[in-house]
Amino acid sequence: MTAIWSVDKKKFIENAQQVKAQQNLMAVVKNNAYNYGLDFSVEAFQEAGIDTFSTTSLKEAVRIREIAPEATIFLMNAVYDFETVRNNEIHMTLPSLNYYYQYKEDLAGIHVHLEFENLLHRSGLRNLEEIKEVLQDHANNNSHKKMIISGLWTHFGYADEFDVPEYEIEKEAWLNIVNTLLEDGYEFEMIHAQNSAAFYREGQELLPHHTHGRVGIALYGSRPYSSLSENQIHQSxxxxxxxxxxxxxxxxxxxxxxxxxxxxxxxxxxxxxxxxxxxxxxxxxxxxxxxxxxxxxxxxxxxxxxxxxxxxxxxxxxxxxxxxxEDMRIDEYTFKGVGANSEQLSALNHDSLIKEIR
Ligand SMILES: Cc1ncc(COP(=O)(O)O)c(C=O)c1O
Known part of the structure; x- marks a missing residue:
């Protein structure tokens, strides 16, 4: 007898389909796909109709490319191994003005997504002026060694908070940036901002002009906040x-x-x-x-x-x-204060538990 970690694959895929509904989602598969396993999750999400993935690790991004040759892969952390990023056709964030000026030649041929730092302050261009500065410098750059601006994105740091106004504040600031740039005639192949909470707070809809929701925990079967019904998101x-x-x-x-x-x-x-x-x-x-x-x-x-x-x-x-x-869900204990959904999932030790995909 040994303790077991097991996932019902059919249920996992059905949940991903229910979360995705009619929308385009970028599945967040960082940290070994929230500990569900990168290979398993990428394949299952593809079966659910998702073809865009994001992670924070270059090693994982390269692995996704091996598993999913046609997928769009977005690396949320900036890295310095430009050759690997380019060779694997990985899209990458542009995390600051300094990074842009220092590495704009190294970024030649790489798809970048301009990041707005917003209230999280973890990474990104500070404001509309900095974003426009990059866009203008890029437009005026006649070098043949240029990056490709493919996307615009932000991360909401307060989408999971309901008792404070910060989500509305960061959302408004972001939409103002998106609208201004689009009105100015800039075009982006991909615009994405919403994590699971922000996706469900908008009624499982994308914000205006957005091409993707960048969703993690809901795809893995846990509710980001407690007022969602258990029937909306299923744990496998x-x-x-x-x-x-x-x-x-x-x-x-x-x-x-x-x-x-x-x-x-x-x-x-x-x-x-x-x-x-x-x-x-x-x-x-x-x-x-x-x-x-x-x-x-x-x-x-x-x-x-x-x-x-x-x-x-x-x-x-x-x-x-x-x-x-399914009767004793990860999210039940999140709401009882045990720790974040992802914290409970990440802690589970796949080297000691028997791992079963049913
Ligand atoms: C930048 C970014 N986007 C999206 C997500 C997905 O968030 P969630 O798992 O709440 O959907 C994360 C997760 O931490 C993230 O760091």
Missing amino acids: LTVKGNVIQVRDVNKGEYCGYSFAYEVEKDHTKLAVVDIGYGDGVLRTRAQHEAIINGKRYPIKALMMSHMFVAVDDSVTAEDEVILYN
């Missing part, structure tokens, strides 16, 4: 362990390392389960429950390869212990 992932044995412990006894759990009642039944933080179960997640035989039981202590779950007489050795499935 199951993470489960097994009961190794059930032990009878008494009031006042301590279980787990360093007094982790003090037993409150005599004849408490504690299931010892073969999954722990070494498999990527977050300590915050272990403050909640697990499902055994369809019923939720409280987790009492977390160790590297084990956990204790307080159970009743119906639970026996070899029963399955569900930590995540």
Whole structure:
């Protein structure tokens, strides 16, 4: 018995189709596709009708090119290995005015997307003036060694926040830039801004003039915010362990390392389960429950390869212990404060869990 990470491929693809609906999406596949696996996810998203991908790592971008020779690939981080970017026809962000002036010759033949920094301040041109400066310098540049301006993009840092006005502020600033540039006669093959939250906040629609939504977590089956219904986004992932044995412990006894759990009642039944933080179960997640035989039981202590779950007489050795499935979703625990959807997913350890694509 070993704990298992498994994905129902058909459900994964159906969810991607439901998220995409009629829109053009760029699937964000960074960090090994939110830990679902880059190869698996790119292939599944292609089956769902998505042909554009983005990541932050050049290594992943090159791998996507190997898996998907015809795909459009957008690298969200600027890199300095221009040869690899060019040879693999990877589109790349233009992250600052300095970068442009320093590397404009090195960027020859590379498709760049001008980035607007907006409220996130992580990367990008600072304002409309800087964007126009690049566009004008580029237009006036008679060299045959020129980059190709193919896109315009930003990332909303507050799309997942509902109690503050920042999303509306950053959206307005961005739309103002898009509209001004288009009115000035500039053309962009690709315009993209919306992550999952911003895509759903707009009713699963793209903002005006946008060619793509740049969506991650919804494609992997987790809701970006809690007012969305579970029927809108479906989880295909199951993470489960097994009961190794059930032990009878008494009031006042301590279980787990360093007094982790003090037993409150005599004849408490504690299931010892073969999954722990070494498999990527977050300590915050272990403050909640697990499902055994369809019923939720409280987790009492977390160790590297084990956990204790307080159970009743119906639970026996070899029963399955569900930590995540369609009834116990990653996003449920996001909204309970365990950690971001992507944080819970990224923690899962594929080197110790058995990995199954069903
Ligand atoms: C620049 C950028 N765009 C899009 C996304 C996708 O976000 P989400 O997973 O919330 O859809 C991310 C994820 O962090 C990102 O960094």
